[in-house]
Amino acid sequence: MIVAIVGRPNVGKSTLFNRLTGARTAIVDEMSGVTRDRNYGTCIWNGVEFSVIDTGGYVEDSDDIFEGEINKQVRMAIDESDIILFMVDVTVGVNELDTAVASMLRKTKRKIFLVVNKVDNNQRIHDAAEFYSLGLGDYYTVSSISGSGTGDLLDKVVSALPVKSREDTAGLPRIAIVGRPNVGKSSLLNTLMGEERNIVTPVAGTTRDPIYSRFNKFGYNFFFVDTAGLRKKAKVNEDVEFYSVMRAVRTIENSDICLMMIDGTRVIESQDLNIISLILKNNKGMILLVNKWDLVEKDNSTTKAVEKEIRNKTAPFTDYPILFISALNRQRTHRILSNIATVNTNKSRKIPTAELNEYMLDVINRNPPPAIKGKYVKVKYATQLPTHAPSFAFFCNLPQYVKEPYKRFVENRLREKFEFTGVPLRIFFRKK
Secondary structure, three states: OEEEEEOOOOOOHHHHHHHHHOOOOOOOOOOOOOOOOOEEEEEEEOOEEEEEEEOOOOOOOOOOHHHHHHHHHHHHHHHHOOEEEEEEEOOOOOOHHHHHHHHHHHOOOOEEEEEEEOOOOHHHHHHHHHHHHHOOOOEEEOEOOOOEOHHHHHHHHHHHOOOOOOHHHOOOOEEEEEEOOOOOHHHHHHHHHOOOOOEEEEOOOOOOOEEEEEEEEOOEEEEEEEEOOOOOHHHOOOOHHHHHHHHHHHHHHOOOEEEEEEEOOOEOOHHHHHHHHHHHHOOOEEEEEEEOHHHOOOOOOHHHHHHHHHHHHHOOOOOOOEEEOEOOOOEOOHHHHHHHHHHHHHHOOOOOHHHHHHHHHHHHHHOOOOOEOOEOOOEEEEEEOOOOOOEEEEEEOOHHHOOHHHHHHHHHHHHHHOOOOOOOOEEEEEEO
16 A cells, blocks of 8 residues: 655655654755655554655656656656645645646546645644645645644545455465566566466456466465556656556565565666565565576576675575576576475464573573663563564563664574574564
8 A cells, every 4th residue: 555745846745754654764955856766665553554655846847857757756656656645835825836736636536635734833724725726625734844733644544545455365375576677577477377377366446456366286375466557568658667666565565475586687786675675674575586597607606606795785684595597498487486385484483482482581691682881681581473474572671772783683593593584573672
């Protein structure tokens, strides 16, 4: 489920993005046009989790090359989103750019929330009434800096989000094939599925919802996830790299395990790392596939060298299978199925509390967290949380003193003892 924040430059879109995601990943500056690349984050409100995309400011008919590219990506975000937050600035009022964006939004079939920003006193609440002239109905007044009004806005957004339908896929793992354009995703899906598909199950909803293709062969039973609604190439003039990430967000959200494909002739690039980051943020299992390996000139050490380079770039998460394949030649593609089964087993693995405490408390006692200001962290108890992805809670006296390096140490010891290959782990330290 995707929520996009759109509007003209300098109305506070990035500030709202940072508030919704609880991070400061979007650069905020009074100068317009600061946001050029898209920012992706996750918002959780009332137990509902959804993706948020911060777009650049829309400028109609601009000759600036950057603004032209930003406009393309704004239009694409509108097309791919479930809900659009259209932001305007009460201190400036309605201007021609707001009218241009509103005109574009009225032509879409998406749910639109008109968000009037910088409303932090009673006078500005009255001033906001002029935005009725945009023809988008009622508006929501907020101050993205102070957070005023954002709670009411999020209540409405969450209630309007589409409910994910999982009836047709209950109990079966959902496997997504993701990666940059032209790495061979379609070729791999065709190779694995063959010409005869057992069942193709369209999930109820619009054509933009995922399509699940049933795989039931050789003792394996799961669904491949693909996203419907791709437009014909003649109609796609947008930035292809951005479009691939937009697709990846939706496909990853609707999967359990991701087959992350990279091009063996180019190894791993920044766009690949962006998609891997999305997989880990969504706590999905991962198998990395190096495709087109038949086109690579290699010797006895090439495979090990490439594998080492890939794991170094994805650190600290390095515990996942890597397969060197050729989707067209069916080279080593049969190994993908057994790896899917292994990662799926690891993702649902439950460690008995007694066994977890017996092993981990001994590890922690021998290598306790570093003391801070003369205070020592004492861990008393550990348990696996009843979550969809493997998560572990360690109860102690001073959880605020446990830093990320020690959490990684604990995660590594867990991986050494228990089989969690291909699965991101979440480690929490909580007050006992």
